[in-house]
Amino acid sequence: MEFKNVFVVGKGRVALECAKIARSKFKNVELLNLDDMQDKDAFFNELKNTFIISANNFYIFKSQCVLNNFIINYHNSLLPSHRGMNAHIWSIWSGDTKSGISWHEVENTIDTGRILIQKEIAIEDMSAKELLLAQHKAAIFAFDELLNSGFDAKFKVIHTSWGGGELHKRCELPNAGVLDLSWEFQKLVRFLKAFDVGVFRKIPYPKVSVLGGFVDILYYEIGDGFVNLSLENGQKLNIIKEQK
Structure with a gap:
């Protein structure tokens, strides 16, 4: 795959490590922290043929950006379960026996789109912080595996689009x-x-x-x-x- 630009959007360990991995595969990789960006919509809507890697990022890409670019997102659950915010918290509260991570293509709806790779994690007696740390580690390894595969079709397409899976909002606990x-x-x-x-x-x-x-x-x-x-x-x- 060839792209005009490659942006890693997010902050924290997952974003930093994904930027390092991306730089081993692509030129001109830039890590963006959106906290200091004034007009996010204008910036992203002007992009074309850009590979955007969303990792611990809470900005929602608008339709024009989704249409003109290739965007993938890290989500800390086995989608379609626990879409939205604080998936690790909801997974513990729900009594799930397993959780995990998903890298998926971004669509115009939250945490949907073709799933590229998933990794399972046995929860056992974990707290939310322990699960989140395990998810961060799994997300980094999965991203490296995904890029090394060249997005090969060996990664099973679990969903191309769906309306299922509970959606947790930021204000919900x-x-x-x-x-x-x-x-x-x-x-x-x-x-x-x-x-x-x-x-x-x-x-x-x-x-x-x-x-x-x-x-x-x-x-x-x-x-x-x-x-x-x-x-x-x-x-x-x-x-x-x-x-x-």
Whole structure:
């Protein structure tokens, strides 16, 4: 494939590593951080015959750009599951036994388009931050494999287009971000691990209702049959698993 320009759009480890890999295959590869770009639509809509690699990028490419260029996107789920925002969080909360990553061609709808390559990850007892780190690693290796293949047809086309798969919006959080103390024990654990995003926190802290008000949960500890919560107000809650 020959392109006039090659842009990696995004930031963080995945974007940086993808830029390095792309530079081994293409000339004039540029890593774009869109935070400082004033008119993104005008810039992207003027591009033609450009290879755009979207990695940890939240800008939505408009129809003109999609039509005139070849755009691929990294998404941290096994599409079509968990389209949209915070897929790692929703995967933990949903009790999925496996997750993974997808590189797919970009269409005019969110996280659809021909899937180029996917990698599965067994979730086991991961938190959201642990899953996201595993996804970042898998995404980098998959991108390298994809470029080395020359986008060969050996990569199975899983979907060319679909309307399925739940779409999570930026403003949505599991149970609106509130832990319900009446839940069964494993559901409590899933909720806490889903909100355990570590340094990748771009969501509010989870909350719990105490004496009629909502208080942030800052830390948690999960043991054999118990959960300890450390709250923003300095209070601690101990939750014991009911014995059957």
